[in-house]
Amino acid sequence: MILGKCPYCDGSVIARKFETQGKKIKLYTCENAHKQYDESEAFVFTAESTCTFRVYSNAFLKWNKRSFSQYEMKKLLQDGQTTIRLHGRKGTGEYFKYVIPDKEYGVSILWEEDVPKEGEEELIS
Ligand SMILES: [Zn+2]
Structure with missing residues (x-):
């Protein structure tokens, strides 16, 4: 499934589902960014890869967001x-933040910027 155009190249970003340690997660990846294990078991970009845009749906798990959805990636x-x-x-409220593409990490959160209330309504639909 194509989600949109890669922010860094002319490739398409596609969603792939897979399971790891019994958990289903999604990988959103530019069609030009491929990774594989090399001889030393390091997970590296292949020689054919011309792009590095890859984001896992659990990228924000640290901030208690279980899944970065396809809808959010599309947007x-x-x-x-x-x-x-x-x-x-536990026990503390939810909050909203902007996310932008990041060359090194795939995506990053704009911590300094506050999201106006209108932004919250968009999420509900
Ligand atoms: Zn790309």
């Missing part, structure tokens, strides 16, 4: 950013 590719809902530790 990120379309608008250059998207809004995500994060949660504090």
